[in-house]
Amino acid sequence: MESEFVAWLRTQVPSHPQLILGIGDDAALLSLPSSQCVVTSDMLMDGVDFVLSDCDPRRVGRKALAVNLSDLAAMAAKPVAAIVSIAVPTTASLDMTKAIYEGLLELAAEFGVSLAGGDTNTWKHPFAISVTAIGEPTDRGVLRRNGARVGDVILVTGSFGGSILRKHFDFRPRVNEALDLHLRYDLHAGMDVSDGLSLDLSRLALESACGEIVDASHVPISADAYRLVEFDQRLGSPLDHALSDGEDFELILAVSAETAERIVADRSIDIPVTRIGEFVAEPGLWLRDEAGECQSLAPRGYEH
Amino acid sequence: MESEFVAWLRTQVPSHPQLILGIGDDAALLSLPSSQCVVTSDMLMDGVDFVLSDCDPRRVGRKALAVNLSDLAAMAAKPVAAIVSIAVPTTASLDMTKAIYEGLLELAAEFGVSLAGGDTNTWKHPFAISVTAIGEPTDRGVLRRNGARVGDVILVTGSFGGSILRKHFDFRPRVNEALDLHLRYDLHAGMDVSDGLSLDLSRLALESACGEIVDASHVPISADAYRLVEFDQRLGSPLDHALSDGEDFELILAVSAETAERIVADRSIDIPVTRIGEFVAEPGLWLRDEAGECQSLAPRGYEH
Structure with a gap:
């Protein structure tokens, strides 16, 4: 599945000012002028975070990115890029996999996030998707969990x-x-x-x-x-x-x-x-x- | 499993000069003074990339990082950090999960890679691990696939x-x-x-x-x-x-x-x-x- 799918995916991913090198090489190259980067990752699994047979796969792809953007929001970081790795059941259709990415890419476009790369795999078990999101802190630095003070x-x-x-x-x-x-x-x-x-x-x-x-x-x-x-x-x-x-x-x-x-x-x-x-x-x-x-x-x- | 495991993991991860903020917040914060970063991700799955029941789980953790470091090597990028997300079968022991990270952390130490964060999940299906590795290009820039010339x-x-x-x-x-x-x-x-x-x-x-x-x-x-x-x-x-x-x-x-x-x-x-x-x-x-x-x-x- 991989080569046909990746060829399709390359046609779907728009250019992005901070994505110097995207899908198609061994790794992606991002421009991050702030010299710091914020990184977070969440893995979602069929039967745990969604039931793939009961929903539009676009919503699954959207959710997989959205939960990571929520983590960047929690740090008050500006989203830049996402890396997406999937394990797809051998019984799944190429259309289903495409639909997952369509939902993800739609949200990525809304938030100015580039799809920088990832990994596509098949196996005989349920669908899983792991998204890593990369963001940049603003000049105000990141928002942490450890700064609350008594009286706040x-x-x-x-x-x-x-x-x-x-x-x-x-x-x-x-x-x-x-x-x-x-x-x-x-x-x-x-x-x-x-x-x-x-x-x-x-x-x-x-x-x-x-x-x-x-x-x-x-x-x-x-x-x-x-x-x-x-x-x-x-x-x-x-x-x-x-x-x-x-x-x-x-x-x-x-x-x-x-x-x-x-x-x-x-x-x-x-x-x-x-x-x-x-x-x-x-x-x-x-x-x-x-x-x-x-x-x-x-x-x-x-x-x- | 997550809270006990994450508490243990926080004791296992050494500090790293480029890891400003590691496990324990919504996302990690890395220092990347080169203003560019190289990112790659690979997901490995039980029964496809290894057979967990037949091998030392340390080797699985090591491999999950090593394949990503190989991708950074392919770009001639210096490894900095790894983000690790796992889906663990509910039947697996905490010791098995720890052993996977022990193997991964040992290789990380050899290559000066910080474990910056990730995501821990359980489900009723086989083990899967997704690692995203972040590196920095050297002053010579990254090594790409598209630069070979006739006569090379x-x-x-x-x-x-x-x-x-x-x-x-x-x-x-x-x-x-x-x-x-x-x-x-x-x-x-x-x-x-x-x-x-x-x-x-x-x-x-x-x-x-x-x-x-x-x-x-x-x-x-x-x-x-x-x-x-x-x-x-x-x-x-x-x-x-x-x-x-x-x-x-x-x-x-x-x-x-x-x-x-x-x-x-x-x-x-x-x-x-x-x-x-x-x-x-x-x-x-x-x-x-x-x-x-x-x-x-x-x-x-x-x-x-």
Whole structure:
């Protein structure tokens, strides 16, 4: 399959100002004038991250790139290139493989990402795709997980829960939002929510050596979270579900109380930004009710 | 598995002068002062590139990095970092996964490569590993496939065939050899032999818009090739096998006749370099016997 497919792929990949040498040699050559590069990789597998037989393969390719762009957004890095390696079942059609790349390339074009290279393989097992994304830090440097300070406010973009209904495929990585906020405000720390809001909050707290209090009534719960818990009562309340769903691909940010006020008031990005709590000295994760009572919140989400 | 494994991995990865930020955040941050970077990726799968139940998992991890370093060698680029994503069967032990990384990290240390990050996943299917390697070009720029000229000589490092007996695991990527030769001589084009000497020769010729004549008696055939064809007569003659085996991970180089003489005479690298033929204007691949008669040589090797 490889040679026919690669020949097709070379016709599909547009030129890019930072891609000096793309598909067709032993490796790609990128121009990265900032002298630093941000690198991240995610592997998605059929039956785990999607069910290929039940969906448009374009959405699978799109998702495989989008999750990586979300990681670059979490670092407030500008996406430059993607490297894509796939393991394709021998029973799969060439059209299916092409469709996966079509979905990926469409998103790549939206975000100015060049497809620099990769590897194409076949085997007798389900489809897997590994994407490595390369980005550049801005002049403000990268946004890390370890910079939250006691007294900082927890901000989140968007809303949480119900991702399986749509969002895990259709989410828009918060690249532009992260770059915009990082440019205009002093962000202390950030990450994206891929495995569950409470689990990822606990990871950010751990790296920053803080604890966190989350205000139960402030967590933005998506309409799809309400729809989903109606279907499946095992998910608990809409809040329980929103705190543990995962694949939300929203941003968690740590900023000073003053910066938080400005960000929320300025409405400088097109999606809602919500204050959901604060960083505290005592380690751990706490859920605060409207009466101000705190109880321990167990981090829950998707463990790979 | 992920959190325990990642905690262990963070203790295993040494610091590296170019790794500003490694495992533990949403992405890694690398310092690449040359302002260009070389990127390559290969995915290896159980049952295709190795049989995990029959081998030491350390060799699998080593191979997954080594094939990528071979691609960087093919570009005459200096390795800097690797990003490693894995899909592990749910039935596999944590010790097996650790052993894979131990083998990989040992080779990484030999070549000064930092393990910058990656992704750890489990599923109900066989093991797969995707490594992306990042390197830097030297001041001489990268070595490409498309620079061979009519009249150039074809040089190869090492010998060919029999890789399944040992070499596909134990080969040493020709990184230092490529860097050394690229620094000291004017190399016109190069690539590594991963899929079969004749197949990879034909790819180099295609990119350079040349044909090639290979002298049958000059192709260096490994001792393991002779051993293997004794076992399995379907492989044809030792030469047939050496021309089509694959996983040799040697270098093919295109240089002027004068440079070829100097390289062979100087013995400047520790492994043999052999002149096996020349680039010609007529497209195609030709095998020349000792009487000087040429016949068409069908490119054969491993198609993914």
